[in-house]
Amino acid sequence: MQKNQVEEGNVKIVTEIDNDTAFYNPLGKFSRSIFVKIFSAYAMSKGGNLTYAEPFSGSGIKGIRLSVEGGGFSTFIFNDIDEGSLRITKENWKNNVVKGEVIFYNLEANDFFQSLVNKGRVDGLDVDPFGSSSPYIFNAIRAVRGGGLISFTFTDTQVLGGIHSEALEKRYHVKAKKVQFLKELQARIAITNVILEASAINIAAFPVFAHVDKHYIRTYHIIKPKASLSSELVKNIKYITASDCGYTSLEESFYCPYCGKPTDNIGPLYVGNIFNKDLIKKAHELSGDCKGCAELFEIALEENDNIPFYYDTRYLASMLRTTTPSKNILLERLRASGFKSSRTIFCSTGVKTCAPFGIFESMFYVK
Numbered sequence: 001m002q003k004n005q006v007e008e009g010n011v012k013i014v015t016e017i018d019n020d021t022a023f024y025n026p027l028g029k030f031s032r033s034i035f036v037k038i039f040s041a042y043a044m045s046k047g048g049n050l051t052y053a054e055p056f057s058g059s060g061i062k063g064i065r066l067s068v069e070g071g072g073f074s075t076f077i078f079n080d081i082d083e084g085s086l087r088i089t090k091e092n093w094k095n096n097v098v099k100g101e102v103i104f105y106n107l108e109a110n111d112f113f114q115s116l117v118n119k120g121r122v123d124g125l126d127v128d129p130f131g132s133s134s135p136y137i138f139n140a141i142r143a144v145r146g147g148g149l150i151s152f153t154f155t156d157t158q159v160l161g162g163i164h165s166e167a168l169e170k171r172y173h174v175k176a177k178k179v180q181f182l183k184e185l186q187a188r189i190a191i192t193n194v195i196l197e198a199s200a201i202n203i204a205a206f207p208v209f210a211h212v213d214k215h216y217i218r219t220y221h222i223i224k225p226k227a228s229l230s231s232e233l234v235k236n237i238k239y240i241t242a243s244d245c246g247y248t249s250l251e252e253s254f255y256c257p258y259c260g261k262p263t264d265n266i267g268p269l270y271v272g273n274i275f276n277k278d279l280i281k282k283a284h285e286l287s288g289d290c291k292g293c294a295e296l297f298e299i300a301l302e303e304n305d306n307i308p309f310y311y312d313t314r315y316l317a318s319m320l321r322t323t324t325p326s327k328n329i330l331l332e333r334l335r336a337s338g339f340k341s342s343r344t345i346f347c348s349t350g351v352k353t354c355a356p357f358g359i360f361e362s363m364f365y366v367k
């Protein structure tokens with residue numbers, strides 16, 4: 001008897017067979033849609049016929065959706081340490097209109113990565129464990145071919161939010177606190193973690209996309225095994241200065257130049273670009289059937305991702321005791337004054353701008 005049938009995207013899966021159950025998180029539906037678009041855009045741009053693997057298959061929903069809805073991958077490798085989950089993945093693979101060859105493994109994740117290394121590595125790898133991907137990054141990256149794509153999920157959002165600062169320092173070696181650009185901070189802490197793990201073995205893990213939800217942080221990286229590129233990436237790991245008044249800057253200062261109070265130094269944090277616009281453009285072209293995906297990619301395409309933080313207009317308005325101005329009007333004013341400015345995928349009320357803080361703030365009062 002089959003129970004708990006789930007429909008998601010263009011696939012139908014079960015999460016229970018007899019006494020076996022497989023993990024399926026309905027809250028991950030949107031992130032899986034984004035995953036299918038990015039992995040397909042990547043694989044199709046590489047001419048297709050690529051190999052995809054996942055170490056924590058659960059119900060197999062991700063790889064199965066990639067096979068049914070996506071393109072460019074012709075071999076799918078599913079692994080789960082739990083035999084029951086693997087049985088369910090096999091059943092789900094069989095019962096959908098899949099494309100491609102399939103291989104199943106029943107190994108601990110790190111043993112699985114090593115076996116991928118032994119067999120010549122893969123082009124695409126998705127690491128989606130319970131909690132943080134951090135303990136798996138080092139071994140996972142080794143299992144990806146040069147030029148390959150790897151993605152990570154982090155569901156320890158509380159730790160990554162700087163709310164539990166001791167846990168944050170212990171797990172990610174970063175000092176942070178709750179800031180107005182919280183979601184981008186979470187993404188950049190995760191990205192920094194990936195870059196540093198890879199740099200230890202002279203691999204550059206270039207970030208190509210990241211997005212954050214209440215329940216997870218997702219990061220995507222293209223792997224380049226070259227010491228000089230890895231050094232270039234690491235040079236972009238710096239500190240961000242933040243003050244409670246809203247002042248945020250890459251310039252280090254002990255006291256805020258606006259309110260005079262001591263600042264917080266947040267980092268070390270990767271502050272370089274995090275969006276590969278060519279890849280995102282291709283993913284956007286594939287998003288005709290996913291309005292939410294298309295909208296997210298549109299903002300990412302326009303985003304000033306060379307600025308590693310955004311101002312939350314709602315937060316600043318409350319600090320300034322004024323009403324929150326329209327984001328679009330603010331952006332128009334900033335651009336009219338010659339400051340490159342954009343929306344951000346990390347916050348619906350967020351603005352990225354190269355305008356000095358004082359000038360940006362003064363625009364809140366223009367009627």
Ligand SMILES: [Zn+2]
Nearest residue numbers: 243245256259
């Ligand atoms: Zn200040």
